[in-house]
Amino acid sequence: MKSLAMHEPVIFDLSREQRTAAAQHVPALAAGAQIPAPLRRARRPRLPEVSELQAVRHFTRLSQMNFSIDTQLYPLGSCTMKYNPRICNQLAMLPGFLQRHPLAPESAGQGLLGCLHELQEMLKAVTGMRAVSLTPMAGAQGEFAGVAMIRAYHRARGDLARDEIIVPEAAHGTNPATASMCGCKVREIPCDANGDVDLDALRAALGPRTAGIMLTNPSTLGVFERRIEQVRDLVHTAGGLLYYDGANLNAILGKVRPGDMGFDVIHMNLHKTFSTPHGGGGPGSGAVGVAQRLAPFLPIPLVLKQGDAYRWAEERDLPQSIGRLSAFMGNTGVNLRAYVYMRVLGREGMRRVAEFATLNANYLLARLAALGYEPAYRGRRASHEFIITLKRLQREFQITAMDVAKRLLDYGYHAPTTYFPLLVPECLLIEPTETECLQDLDGLVSALEQILREAREEPSLLTEAPHSLPVKRLDDVRAARQLDLRWKPPA
Amino acid sequence: MPYIPHTADDIAGMLRAIGAGSIEELFDEIPAHLKTGALEAVPAALSELEVARLMNQRAAADAGALNFIGAGAYEHYIPAPVWAIATRGEFYSAYTPYQAEASQGTLQLIYEYQSMMAELTAMDVSNASLYDGASALAESCLMAVRANRNVDSLRILVPRTVNPTYLHVVRSIAGNQGLCFDTVDYDRRRGVITLDALAAAAPGATALVIQQPNFFGNLEDVGALTDWAHARGMLVIAVVNPTSLALLEAPGRWGTAGADIVCGEGQPLGCPLSGGGPYFGFMTTRQAHVRQMPGRIVGRTVDASGRPGFTLTLQAREQHIRRGKATSNICTNQGLLVTAASVYLSLMGAAGLERVADACLQANHALTQALCDLPGVRLAFDAPRFHESALLLDRPVAPVLARLAQRGVFGGWDLSAQYPELGHALLVCATETKSAEDLARCAAELRGALETAR
Numbered sequence: 001m002k003s004l005a006m007h008e009p010v011i012f013d014l015s016r017e018q019r020t021a022a023a024q025h026v027p028a029l030a031a032g033a034q035i036p037a038p039l040r041r042a043r044r045p046r047l048p049e050v051s052e053l054q055a056v057r058h059f060t061r062l063s064q065m066n067f068s069i070d071t072q073l074y075p076l077g078s079c080t081m082k083y084n085p086r087i088c089n090q091l092a093m094l095p096g097f098l099q100r101h102p103l104a105p106e107s108a109g110q111g112l113l114g115c116l117h118e119l120q121e122m123l124k125a126v127t128g129m130r131a132v133s134l135t136p137m138a139g140a141q142g143e144f145a146g147v148a149m150i151r152a153y154h155r156a157r158g159d160l161a162r163d164e165i166i167v168p169e170a171a172h173g174t175n176p177a178t179a180s181m182c183g184c185k186v187r188e189i190p191c192d193a194n195g196d197v198d199l200d201a202l203r204a205a206l207g208p209r210t211a212g213i214m215l216t217n218p219s220t221l222g223v224f225e226r227r228i229e230q231v232r233d234l235v236h237t238a239g240g241l242l243y244y245d246g247a248n249l250n251a252i253l254g255k256v257r258p259g260d261m262g263f264d265v266i267h268m269n270l271h272k273t274f275s276t277p278h279g280g281g282g283p284g285s286g287a288v289g290v291a292q293r294l295a296p297f298l299p300i301p302l303v304l305k306q307g308d309a310y311r312w313a314e315e316r317d318l319p320q321s322i323g324r325l326s327a328f329m330g331n332t333g334v335n336l337r338a339y340v341y342m343r344v345l346g347r348e349g350m351r352r353v354a355e356f357a358t359l360n361a362n363y364l365l366a367r368l369a370a371l372g373y374e375p376a377y378r379g380r381r382a383s384h385e386f387i388i389t390l391k392r393l394q395r396e397f398q399i400t401a402m403d404v405a406k407r408l409l410d411y412g413y414h415a416p417t418t419y420f421p422l423l424v425p426e427c428l429l430i431e432p433t434e435t436e437c438l439q440d441l442d443g444l445v446s447a448l449e450q451i452l453r454e455a456r457e458e459p460s461l462l463t464e465a466p467h468s469l470p471v472k473r474l475d476d477v478r479a480a481r482q483l484d485l486r487w488k489p490p491a
Numbered sequence: 492m493p494y495i496p497h498t499a500d501d502i503a504g505m506l507r508a509i510g511a512g513s514i515e516e517l518f519d520e521i522p523a524h525l526k527t528g529a530l531e532a533v534p535a536a537l538s539e540l541e542v543a544r545l546m547n548q549r550a551a552a553d554a555g556a557l558n559f560i561g562a563g564a565y566e567h568y569i570p571a572p573v574w575a576i577a578t579r580g581e582f583y584s585a586y587t588p589y590q591a592e593a594s595q596g597t598l599q600l601i602y603e604y605q606s607m608m609a610e611l612t613a614m615d616v617s618n619a620s621l622y623d624g625a626s627a628l629a630e631s632c633l634m635a636v637r638a639n640r641n642v643d644s645l646r647i648l649v650p651r652t653v654n655p656t657y658l659h660v661v662r663s664i665a666g667n668q669g670l671c672f673d674t675v676d677y678d679r680r681r682g683v684i685t686l687d688a689l690a691a692a693a694p695g696a697t698a699l700v701i702q703q704p705n706f707f708g709n710l711e712d713v714g715a716l717t718d719w720a721h722a723r724g725m726l727v728i729a730v731v732n733p734t735s736l737a738l739l740e741a742p743g744r745w746g747t748a749g750a751d752i753v754c755g756e757g758q759p760l761g762c763p764l765s766g767g768g769p770y771f772g773f774m775t776t777r778q779a780h781v782r783q784m785p786g787r788i789v790g791r792t793v794d795a796s797g798r799p800g801f802t803l804t805l806q807a808r809e810q811h812i813r814r815g816k817a818t819s820n821i822c823t824n825q826g827l828l829v830t831a832a833s834v835y836l837s838l839m840g841a842a843g844l845e846r847v848a849d850a851c852l853q854a855n856h857a858l859t860q861a862l863c864d865l866p867g868v869r870l871a872f873d874a875p876r877f878h879e880s881a882l883l884l885d886r887p888v889a890p891v892l893a894r895l896a897q898r899g900v901f902g903g904w905d906l907s908a909q910y911p912e913l914g915h916a917l918l919v920c921a922t923e924t925k926s927a928e929d930l931a932r933c934a935a936e937l938r939g940a941l942e943t944a945r
Contacts, residue, residue, distance in 0.1 A: 007798070011603050011837055021838040024570035026850045026923050032738040034856060036875055039710050041740050044841040045610040048603075055837045056572050059830075063581035065596035070580025076589075083494055084584050087539050093574070093763075096550030101560045102767030103904055105896045108556055111549030112766050125532035137622040137768065140810075140820045148667060174822050176815035183667040186815040224520045255518055256525050275494075279827030280597040281587035281619070281787065283769035299663070323663030327563050327625035327656050327756065328767030336766075340546065344493050346536025347529065356495050358517045363505040381520050409593050417589075420811070437496035438505065464795070469592040471800035479792035479804040483781065485616045486606040 006470055008061045011048045012487045021052035046489065065470050066280070067414045073440050075364075077385045077417035077429025078172070078220060080250045080272035082357075085344065088276065088337040097336060102328035106311045113310035116332070117303040119339040120287075126350055127249075127266055128259025129289030133302040135330035142267025142286025143178040143214075143245065148322040149265055149290065149297040150212045150241045151182055156297075156320060162211040162239070168197055170221050170421040172247060175214045184211060191423070195221040195377045197231055206238035216245040217261065218252070218383035220421045221376070222361075222429065232262035241265065241294075249273040250433070251358060251384035254351030264291045273353070274338035285334040296320040301329055356434035357384035360441060364432055367445045371452060376424045385431035387424055394426050399455045399462050401426040406473065407454070407465035411447035493536065555899060559858070559933055561879045561920025562706070562904040563624065563654055564767070565759045567734070567847065568924055569831075570838050573761045577831040587787070587823060591802040592794075597826065598801035601789040604833045611736050611836075612729075612753040613743025614775035619787035619824040624730070624756025625660035627772025628700070630785045630819055631728045631754045632665050632672075634776075635698035637818070638751070638783040641724040646696040648720075650675040650684040652705035653730060655909045679912075682707045682872030682881060686719055694723065701750070702730040703739065707918065708855070708879025709872055710739070717746030726751040733773070734759045734851065735877050737844040743775075752776045761835030762828050771825035771832065782808060785819035850923035851878035854930065858921040861934035867941055871916055878922055881906065884915040884941075892917075894940040900933055902940075 032040065050058070067074065074081035092098075097112055106113060120132040136142040147165060154162040165179035169188045176186040189201040197215070213235050217225045225231065235242055244258040244266035250273045258266045270276050270285040278284075290298060300321045301312040312329070315321065345353070361382040368388060369375055376387035393399040405415035405428065417429040432441060454461045466472065497505075502514070511517055518526070537545070558566055577583070581596065588594030588601075601619045608617040621627040632647050649658050649672045662672060675692050678685045683705065699720040703713050717727045729742035729750035742750035758770035776784055782805065790804035810817040839847065859880040862868050867885035884891060888905040895902035906916035921930060 008599065010599070010606075012606065018842075020840055020842060021570070024568070024838050025843045026568070026846050028846055029849050029853045031845075032849050032852055034852060034875060035710070035738055035877075038714065039712075039739055039875065041736065041738055042744065043613075043741075044845075045607075045613070045736070045741070047607055047610060047839070047841045047844065048837045049840045049842075050837055052570075052572060052838060055834060056576065058837070059572075059576045059600070059834055060579070062596035062600050063576070063579045065594075065599070066581045066585045067590070067593040068581045069584035074586070076586060079586055081584075081586060085494060087542065089578060089583070091543060091546040091550075092765075094546060094550035096552070096554030098763040098765050099558075099566070100553055100766040101558050101566065101764050101901060102564055103560050103562055104556065104558065104901050105893070108896060108901075109553050109766070111552040115546075115549060122533050125530050128527075137626070138821075138823055140822045141622065141626070144664070144820060148663075151667070173809075173811040173814045173817070174820050177810035177813075177817040177820035180815045180817070181664075181667065181820050183669065226520055226522070229522065229525075252521070254530060255527055256521050257527050260525050260527065277583045277827065278586040279825075280582055280585045280594075280600075280830065281826035282823035283622075283771075283825045283827060284823055324656065324660050325626065325663055326623050326660065326768065327654070327770075328623075330767065331769040332766035333763075333769050340542055343534065343537050343542050343545070344539065347531075347533040349493055349536055350530055350533060351527075352492055352495055355514045355517075356492075356497060359497070359502070359505055359509075359514055362509045362511070362517055366509045381517055405590070406592065409590065414593060415590050435494050435496065438501045466592045470595045471592055471798055472795040474591050474794050474800045474802045475792045476802055476804070479790040479802050480807075482792075483616075483778075483804070484791040485602070485781070485788060485804075486609045487603070 008058065010487050011058050014054055014058060015049040017049060019049045019051055021055060023052060072412055072414050073436055073444055074414040075416050075430045075432050076414060077431040078247055080431060080433055082275055082433035083435040084275050084277045085341060088340040091340050092333050092336040110310055113303050115339045116335055117305050117310050119335055120303060122342050123268060123287055123289060126253060127289045128257030129266060130292045131295040131298060132287055132289045133298040134287045134335050135299045135301060135325055136286035136288055137326055137331050138282065138284035139267060139269040139286045140174045140178065141325055142288050143174055144181055145288045145299045145322060145325060146243050146265045146267050147178055147182040147184065149294050150243065152297045152322050153294055154211055161209055164209045165211055166205050166213040169423055170219055171214060172220060175245060195219060195223040195380060196225055196227055199230060202234055206234060210238050210240035212241040212243050214243040214245055216247050218248045222383050222386040223377055223380045224383055228261050248383065251354055253353045255354045265294050270334060270338040275341045276334045276337040283331045283334050285331045297322050299323065299325050353434055360432040360434060360436055361385055364430060364441055368448060371449050376427060385429055387427050387429050389424050390426040393455055397455050397459055399459055401428050403462040403465065404451055407451050407462045408447060409466040410468045413444055413447055556901050557899060557929055557932065558901045559919050559921060560901050560904050562918055563756060564764055566764055566922055566924050567759055569761050569763065572838065573831050573834045576834045577827055582830050583827065588803060595801060598789050600830060600833055602791060602801050604829050605789060607836045608773050609775050611733060612775045613741030614753055615778040616781050617775040618784050619789055620829045621772035621774055621786050621821065622825060623768065623770045623772045625657045626664060627754040627774050628657050628730055629661040629664035631752045631774060632661055632670055634783050634785060635726045635728055635752060636670060638780045639697045639726050642697050644695050644697045645670045646673055648673050648675055648692055648696045648699045650677060652677045652684055652707060653700055653702045654706045681874045682709045683711050683874055684716060686715060689719060696725055698726040698728050700728045700730060704732060704735055704877040707872060707881040708876045709874040714746040717750060721748055729753045731755045732759060733757060734848050737848040757832055760832040762831055769825060769828055771828040783818065786821050787824045847923050854921035854923060854925050855880060858919060858930045858933060861930055862937060865938050865941060871913060879918055879920040882917045882919060884917060886915060888915050888917045891940050894943060895936055898936050900936045902937060
């Protein structure tokens, strides 16, 4: 059976009045008798009315309409789609952790708190930072925490004019969006032809209003910023701080540490580097690490160890904290998964992550370049990911990066990231990760070889792709113009 | 090598293809003096067996107490299919559905989730979820400032009956953009906001936040509050408990016109307590404000051959398109938790959710009655309640709770730090998970703790 070629009705269309999944229902008692009439719900919500089997079958069939790491190679650049070990999930879902109320006494949560404290310590070790808070709930919230700490630092020194954040134009969109959310102005600077930061542009942008710079290293262009020490010295001399976007930490884990490069604050995407699941778009976890001078500003809570006991640090421990970012402790269950992952990898495993991610990326780059795919930064080493540009294909055959991406889906590979970074025309950003084996990498190369041939000989195979999925290309313009954002009963 | 599949032959062949002599050579663009030495602070690797032994011990050490704490996170029964579905690899290990054709499962599920949340709150549209309830309120406040075209103000009224931690989070997140928050005091006798207290607040705010049930578990007069705010040009931001909406009037129908933005903590819908997360925040609003809403939104459309399909839409609001001018920096939703919530709501239906809500209400009322029968315990407020009650003890709460914890009972949340004016106040919660025996045990242990101290 070709499970991907199917259609599944919206669950509301499976409903029949008064049908229930009765086994899970609790007995009817008093129908909310104590609620005064004016506060009672007047009309029942139209939620699905289905049997348990209908629900299980419906959602199982929906799951079969997804690509995932467990079913396909997923070389989505900048997202680090590596294997999510099952043991991490299983152990994070042990009843003792799962049933723990976030406000339960610390004395009855030493097992959990111990794991989280050790996770903080391991993250300090691999990043070279002095203190870590696990509380941000995603990468974007980690970025927010980082820039908010930079602002708080300058304010605490009475340095009130520093409200500009410098961002290379290749940066992820969250960087400028974060700077705006923190009330900063964004100054974008270009990169040079080799993918490094343009130092002259940086010098021109720096000044008494510079709060800091946000950098990803290796950058979103898939190359290591070779003059990072010059960048650091320029920014520090101008009174600014350096923010490390941990999107690409997988590329350097155990090889070089952001703290040693001179960064003052970093966020890590535990859902990338430390292999917690992406879950169809979340939850993530965006732990932040800081140099000593920013430690007083860390978001709360974080775990402290006093003697043999662990406890949450609160407002009274960190009176200068940028505050709380979640109702409780951040995505604790995600942090537990990252903890298990790091314990299984251990000291030696950290370095292997970067080594084999980099080996896989450089291998793919070499193979694809040999086939005629054009690297965007020829002569540079790939980091854990690399960019190819399809501008020649577009010129010669009117084939776009999107066409190649969609055709790859037909071959059973998730598409690379397309049209990011924005400054490379018709680009594919490819990140295989360290957990892919040679046969599967070679399979991807063969598919891309076949696609090149199709581009020359039968381009409609690309321009009309995908052909073998539940749907063909979707009408995004119609989706935005004729908004249909929820099921409604037939009129 | 855990999770690394390479054989020695693989490595040699790959290096040959690259033209490199060693893996180390691939890192030759990194200045040599910056390279990391041994990571002494990271322990040596454990096998799966060893790490399972360690984690089982630690989880067991934390397990076993009978919990009566709510205060924003609620223990509910989670039907077996919920996490069996959510942890299927095809949901668990997929990413944000950027490639719509290869993500129809996740996309259709989110569309169904949006439909359920819009129904539950009686609003027009929902986003695909935010991080948690507190951050959803922060995003709602920022959205209200963008959406309210009648009032040009960065001030928002937040009654003290709103979860105080939410207010803290909202200040952390939205304060950097110049928003300020005026608190409004509550009625000491009834534990709810009154129109008199609102009238005393400075005029000209952009929005009023109303939490229902409020942080004390009491039910606010939401219709009158909503109409009061609308008469003054404010938007109404409702913070609601999704379970309670099976019984309580939906925010879309509060007062004459209904709330404008609805948000809250989605955790009660099938997400385990899990020490504080991951949970999800939900947000719904009116059609008129949809372009001001932050976060992912899924729409139904058609494909090139006219068949229905689903895709991320209205992306022009988002950071990857608008960068510094986006509605928010948020980049994901809480997909996995939304998956759990969608399965949960499908299994419950409106009738099942009503029973859960009613069972919570009855359990809390029975618990409150049993506890207030003890000498030195009384209700703090005279108001209708849902599944939490604020109680007053005749002595400091913390030592009593510590004694209960030693006996394996988490007896509630001590309100005295956040509401010192109340004296020795304790917030207790009982849900459908608590049997009559559990409630009796709570009362017996509290009696014992109070007698021991006497």
